[in-house]
């Protein structure tokens with residue numbers, strides 16, 4: 070009898086350790102304490118035992134132990150269930166973002182941030198600038214005197230007080246040169262406006278990212294290096310660039326910087342008008358007149374400037390075919406980008 074009880078104790082201990090939910094605990098209880106359970110059959114076995122007193126005590130002790138352990142285990146289980154419930158109720162955290170998405174970033178914002186990040190890592194400061202400027206800042210300080218034919222390409226919206234909506238981010242060049250002096254490295258993204266009839270590639274409101282670097286011994290190689298690095302980072306590939314001559318009164322020499330077409334890989338396709346190249350970034354060495362107007366010593370310093378078409382960059386990066394989508398306010402089009 071004693072040995073039988075020892076065996077049962079052992080197998081009960083093992084079964085108890087495996088009973089981790091209330092159903093298996095209940096099964097265990099029935100198996101040991103039920104009408105046809107092990108304890109009951111031990112009691113029946115008493116009949117054939119000579120020392121009934123001692124055996125009876127052993128059975129009783131075993132029965133109490135089983136009862137005690139099962140109720141202990143089921144109490145612990147209940148406590149764990151309650152603790153889990155409390156924990157999940159405490160999951161509320163007012164600082165967590167709601168499950169329903171509230172919005173997403175505009176693709177122009179995403180492109181701007183990406184370009185900013187690259188330039189900041191190369192030591193450029195980010196400047197912000199007004200959208201309403203005067204004629205001096207937008208044109209005259211940039212070597213575009215009144216009645217200069219270069220103004221024709223940049224007709225804009227004039228206010229009654231003579232101010233105008235800036236036609237390009239270059240309008241901040243003079244202000245930034247005066248603010249920092251030389252040497253300087255700055256980028257300044259901004260919204261620009263032109264009197265333009267709109268179609269899939271033209272908008273009256275668009276974004277540019279201007280950049281300037283002024284220091285001793287700055288040359289076209291520096292310009293190419295910075296543009297290539299930035300574009301390779303933004304497009305996540307090794308971007309090939311080419312420079313073509315371009316005319317802007319505030320740079321000398323001036324260039325149009327093209328990159329090899331992302332879509333066809335340079336073989337020629339409708340997006341690049343079969344040339345394999347996409348025009349992306351006018352740039353050049355800052356004209357001495359512009360440096361002088363900004364108070365920079367042209368004997369000592371030279372610099373480059375570029376006017377990256379941010380809107381165009383976003384179109385290429387995200388495959389947006391119609392520029393008008395950007396200002397459409399259409400959530401269907403705009404909510405597809407990274408959410409907040």
Ligand code: PHE
Pocket residue numbers: 236237238239317320323351352353374375376377
């Ligand atoms: N501001 C010029 C434009 O919008 C672009 C440009 C910027 C060209 C800087 C050269 C240097 O057309």
